[in-house]
Amino acid sequence: GQxxxxxxxxxxxxxxxxxxxxxxQTSGFNGLFWxxxxxxxxxxxxxxxxxxxxxxxxxxxxxxxRSKGYSYLLLKELQMKxxxxxLCAVRVYGGATNKLIFGTGxxxxxxx
Amino acid sequence: ETGVTQSPTHLIKTRGQQVTLRCSSQSGHNTVxxxxxxxxxxxxxxxxxYREEENGRxxxxxxxxxxxxxxxxxxxxxxxxxxxxxxxYLCASSPGQGENTEAFFGQGTRLTVV
Numbered sequence: 001g002q003x004x005x006x007x008x009x010x011x012x013x014x015x016x017x018x019x020x021x022x023x024x025q026t027s028g029f030n031g032l033f034w035x036x037x038x039x040x041x042x043x044x045x046x047x048x049x050x051x052x053x054x055x056x057x058x059x060x061x062x063x064x065x066r067s068k069g070y071s072y073l074l075l076k077e078l079q080m081k082x083x084x085x086x087l088c089a090v091r092v093y094g095g096a097t098n099k100l101i102f103g104t105g106x107x108x109x110x111x112x
Numbered sequence: 113e114t115g116v117t118q119s120p121t122h123l124i125k126t127r128g129q130q131v132t133l134r135c136s137s138q139s140g141h142n143t144v145x146x147x148x149x150x151x152x153x154x155x156x157x158x159x160x161x162y163r164e165e166e167n168g169r170x171x172x173x174x175x176x177x178x179x180x181x182x183x184x185x186x187x188x189x190x191x192x193x194x195x196x197x198x199x200x201y202l203c204a205s206s207p208g209q210g211e212n213t214e215a216f217f218g219q220g221t222r223l224t225v226v
Binding site: 004033035040041042043044045048087089097098099100101102103104105 | 215
């Protein structure tokens, strides 16, 4: 089966750093994505990892360990606008299809 | 701006009715995937179209069907609507099947079944 776990909710303070963890058990791993989703809106792409290690993109970084089935998203210098749901998604390849398997999302609340 | 557009943005239907949702993929993208996102959940894969052919399907019943047109736009059809079909329906397009292809999401269609 395909399973992706991430915390349901997190709270952090403006200006701080927060780490959102994601563990996965999937078949046919073909990359891990992080998306940000504000309420009622479409997911927007944040980062992509296919090899082990850290990918940095401005205030956002994402880490992947394929042997541990583990990833995290690191958000630095938190801003109020970062309050959103963060979705971890694993791309799996089966037959002729690349599809995304999503976790349930982590709702991050940034407080002043 | 991703360039993926969906219509309509909101829709209310009655149980038992049929609905068609539409998606225009980003220019140059030949692959379209549809996802259903229930409230408080992550998106669930419904199916994918590549060059007008369905090439993958998630765990959804046959009353969920789709089409992709020569211009790579796509439709999702749902027959015999049930209350549990109420969700945000997301369309994602990508430029192919390669490893480094990112999926771009449209703004979604919020379907309410009453």
